[in-house]
Amino acid sequence: MGLKAVQESSKDSTFGFNPVQKKLGNKYDWLLFMGPAMILVAVFFITPVIIVFIISFTDMSSLTGFSNWSWIGFDNWIKIFTHPQSGQHIKVTVIYVFFTLIFFNVGLALLLAILSTHIPKAAGFAFRALWLVPRITPVVVYIMMWRYLMADSPYGIFNELFFRPLGFETSEMVAAHPYIAIILVNGFIGASFGMIIFTSAIESISRDMMNASLVDGANILQRIKYIIIPQIRWPLMFVTTFQTLSLITSFEQIMILTDGAYGTEVWSLWAYHKGLNNYFGQFQWGFGMALAGILVVISIAFCIAYLKFFKFSDMIQEPKIETL
Amino acid sequence: MIVNSKIRTFPWGKVIPFAILLIFSIPLILGIYWVVISTFSVSTRGLIPVDSAGNPGGLTLANWSFLKDPEVWKLTWNTFVLATTLTLGVLLVSSMAGYALARINFKGRKSFLGSTMVLQAFPATTLLIATYFVLRFISGVPLISIFGYDTLGGVILVSISTQLPLGIWLMKGFFDVIPWDLERAALIDGCSRWRTFRQILLPQIRPGIAALSIFSFITGWSSFLIPYSFMTNQDTAVISTYINRLMQETAPVNYSLVSAVGLFQLIPVILFFIFTQKYLLAIFAGGMKGGS
Numbered sequence: 001m002g003l004k005a006v007q008e009s010s011k012d013s014t015f016g017f018n019p020v021q022k023k024l025g026n027k028y029d030w031l032l033f034m035g036p037a038m039i040l041v042a043v044f045f046i047t048p049v050i051i052v053f054i055i056s057f058t059d060m061s062s063l064t065g066f067s068n069w070s071w072i073g074f075d076n077w078i079k080i081f082t083h084p085q086s087g088q089h090i091k092v093t094v095i096y097v098f099f100t101l102i103f104f105n106v107g108l109a110l111l112l113a114i115l116s117t118h119i120p121k122a123a124g125f126a127f128r129a130l131w132l133v134p135r136i137t138p139v140v141v142y143i144m145m146w147r148y149l150m151a152d153s154p155y156g157i158f159n160e161l162f163f164r165p166l167g168f169e170t171s172e173m174v175a176a177h178p179y180i181a182i183i184l185v186n187g188f189i190g191a192s193f194g195m196i197i198f199t200s201a202i203e204s205i206s207r208d209m210m211n212a213s214l215v216d217g218a219n220i221l222q223r224i225k226y227i228i229i230p231q232i233r234w235p236l237m238f239v240t241t242f243q244t245l246s247l248i249t250s251f252e253q254i255m256i257l258t259d260g261a262y263g264t265e266v267w268s269l270w271a272y273h274k275g276l277n278n279y280f281g282q283f284q285w286g287f288g289m290a291l292a293g294i295l296v297v298i299s300i301a302f303c304i305a306y307l308k309f310f311k312f313s314d315m316i317q318e319p320k321i322e323t324l
Numbered sequence: 325m326i327v328n329s330k331i332r333t334f335p336w337g338k339v340i341p342f343a344i345l346l347i348f349s350i351p352l353i354l355g356i357y358w359v360v361i362s363t364f365s366v367s368t369r370g371l372i373p374v375d376s377a378g379n380p381g382g383l384t385l386a387n388w389s390f391l392k393d394p395e396v397w398k399l400t401w402n403t404f405v406l407a408t409t410l411t412l413g414v415l416l417v418s419s420m421a422g423y424a425l426a427r428i429n430f431k432g433r434k435s436f437l438g439s440t441m442v443l444q445a446f447p448a449t450t451l452l453i454a455t456y457f458v459l460r461f462i463s464g465v466p467l468i469s470i471f472g473y474d475t476l477g478g479v480i481l482v483s484i485s486t487q488l489p490l491g492i493w494l495m496k497g498f499f500d501v502i503p504w505d506l507e508r509a510a511l512i513d514g515c516s517r518w519r520t521f522r523q524i525l526l527p528q529i530r531p532g533i534a535a536l537s538i539f540s541f542i543t544g545w546s547s548f549l550i551p552y553s554f555m556t557n558q559d560t561a562v563i564s565t566y567i568n569r570l571m572q573e574t575a576p577v578n579y580s581l582v583s584a585v586g587l588f589q590l591i592p593v594i595l596f597f598i599f600t601q602k603y604l605l606a607i608f609a610g611g612m613k614g615g616s
Contacts, residue, residue: 029517033424034436036417037488044485045443048454055457066460108348115341127345129601130352136593138546140567141586145355147571148362148579154378155579157354160370188352220337242445249447252549256568268449275453276553288453295450303442 049296056290062283069286076290085270093267096182096254097247104187105243106236109194114224116195117202128199134189143256146185150174178262182254189253190246194239201232237309245302249295268295363387363584387584396566396585403562403589406480406551407544413484414491414540415533421488422495423521427507437496443489452553455482459554476561479551483544491536498532499525538600542593563589 056076060069080086112131116124134142150173153159159170174181205228213223229236251269258264260273275288358371365373366382375382390396424430425437456473459482463472471477502525510520526533548564555561563585570582 030424030428030430030433032518033420033428033521034430037421037492038436040417040481040485040488041439041443043458044455044482045446045448045451047458048451051454051457052451055454112345112348115345118341119338119345123342127349129597130349132597133352133356133594136542136546136597138564138567138586138589138593139548140564140571141359141583141590144567144571144579144582144586145359148358148583149351149355154369155367157358157370160372161354184351245445245447249450251449256548256571271450272452276456277556285453285457292450292453295447299446299450303445306445307438307442 052289052293052296055285056287056293058286060285061287062281062285072286076287077293079287080290080294088263089265089267089270092179092264093248095179096186096264096266097244099179100183100187100190100247101240101243103183105190105194105247106240108187108191109239110198110236112191112195113198113202114228117199118220128192128195131192131195135192139252140256142189143185143253146181146257147174150181174258175262178258178264182257182264182266185253185257186247186250190243193243197235197239198232201235202228205231241302241305245299248298267291271295359583359587359590362580363587365580367580387580390581390585391588396563399561399563399566402476403545403564406476406483406547406562407541409480410483410487410544410547411537411540413480414487415536417484418488418491418536419495419526419529419533420521421492422497423499423525425492426496426499427504427525428517440489440492440496444493446489448486449549452549456554474555476555479554479561482550482554483547486550487540487543491540494536495529495532498529502528534600538596542596545589545593 057071057073058069059072059075060066064070112127116127118124119127137145148155149157151157151159152172153164153170156170156173158173162168163170209227209231210223213227218226249268251266251272254260254264254266255269255272260266260269265273271288271291273288274284274291276283354371358368361371361373362368364383364385364387366375366384366386367378368374369378372380373382374380421440425433425440459471459473459478461472462478463469463474465472469475471481507520507524510524511517515524546564547562548568551562552565552568555565567582567585567589570585571577
């Protein structure tokens with residue numbers, strides 16, 4: 001059918017039609033196609049961003065309800081700086097983001113990518129598939145697995161398999177080392193993102209360059225330092241910034257693992273607890289929105305940086321059909 | 325070509341990377357192994373199945389008796405409905421928008437494309453509290469209140485929105501590489517945009533549709549945070565929230581039961597993954613929205 005249409009149209013033009021001048025479709029067609037997406041983006045992205053900032057200037061909470069609230073200016077925002085717990089939340093957020101990022105989301109990701117491209121192809125693929133499993137596993141199942149891995153003897157796998165036979169003291173590891181626990185749990189999911197991006201970057205380094213380094217007698221460490229790292233510096237920067245933002249704002253895994261116990265309530269989880277979900281059902285929407293507002297501001301700043309530094313706007317092409 | 329490593333007798337260059345990879349993968353391998361083993365055990369000590377007295381043995385199918393519980397099948401149905409409607413919604417909305425962005429020149433096209441790209445990086449979780457207010461508002465409006473707070477409809481709409489930036493970007497990419505001749509001919513012949521889209525272009529991007537479907541289905545099937553946040557009164561709404569409730573119980577957690585339900589939820593995902601790795605890797609490499 002398609003082919004016929006082409007033939008017919010070319011016949012048309014030989015009879016003097018000029019296809020370029022003929023208006024293609026209806027002027028408002030784009031609205032039909034863009035409509036649903038625009039509505040959803042407006043309702044679930046733009047409106048919430050506006051709501052965050054509006055409500056952060058009110059004292060709205062479960063005490064005031066939705067009708068008895070009043071404007072309180074910058075009080076919520078000032079409260080963030082004077083709140084006795086702010087320091088603790090900032091501390092755990094910084095530790096969590098920094099170490100997960102360095103050791104796992106970038107460090108381990110790079111290691112996995114380099115190593116899995118230096119072993120036979122099938123084996124490398126199998127390892128990468130294994131590392132994707134945490135990402136596709138339903139998060140509750142994944143956390144359940146970790147809770148059991150780190151449980152105390154006689155149940156926990158790490159304790160039973162490694163610590164007890166070697167004569168170390170056993171413990172409930174999540175309670176004993178809560179920071180390590182949240183870093184491990186997030187890191188094992190996070191590593192796969194960088195792993196995949198780095199892998200495709202390494203595989204696109206030209207064979208000639210890799211072989212040349214071998215002929216010159218470079219060992220694998222020298223090759224990593226002088227060839228691989230310089231060649232993939234853009235993906236490295238992209239993964240680092242992208243994952244920093246993801247880590248600052250993600251709390252799902254921590255919520256299921258500890259729900260903020262043992263001093264692991266990161267900033268985003270604090271906001272979530274204050275504003276949407278807590279044990280007592282006491283919501284401070286105004287204050288919670290201010291806490292979330294800080295994250296929104298950080299996110300917007302990161303997004304602007306992407307547009308600027310990674311030249312995302314260069315990737316926007318002109319539509320093909322209209323320009324011809 | 326003579327390469328150094330080929331002269332050596334023992335391939336250390338291959339064995340050492342392999343060994344390091346294996347060591348780092350130990351927690352994953354042990355964890356996955358345990359999930360499978362424990363579902364068939366009364367209890368486990370480390371990786372060893374034991375009976376109720378703590379002696380090795382104690383293999384049982386009792387943990388799977390939850391499959392006889394009609395409640396679980398209701399949850400499974402809910403989860404399935406969430407995953408399939410999410411998939412259909414994401415496909416429909418993002419293929420339409422992707423088409424317009426790839427093929428139609430309209431005012432605001434560039435800025436929408438730019439914002440789509442930026443929204444991919446924008447963490448939707450920061451907006452959850454505010455989304456709660458949006459859903460509360462929708463609840464109060466007649467006709468659309470089925471998409472409000474505490475409804476499956478609301479959860480589906482919010483989930484579709486969070487998937488949209490990736491979906492639109494992906495679909496646009498697939499439309500971009502289709503030659504425009506066919507479509508142009510159809511349009512010149514007076515075929516409407518909608519018909520051109522549906523009958524000529526959609527069949528051309530089948531791989532893209534497949535990839536996005538798989539990805540969306542897995543996302544919907546596994547999703548936790550959005551159902552958990554916006555269906556608080558029905559804690560049992562989907563399998564994820566059900567497992568979470570089992571795990572948070574104050575009484576000693578029956579890990580064998582929890583992992584059986586967990587494995588039940590994981591099986592479709594793993595099957596999908598095994599048969600469609602290539603599609604999925606393409607998506608992950610193309611533009612992935614990371615939880616962490």
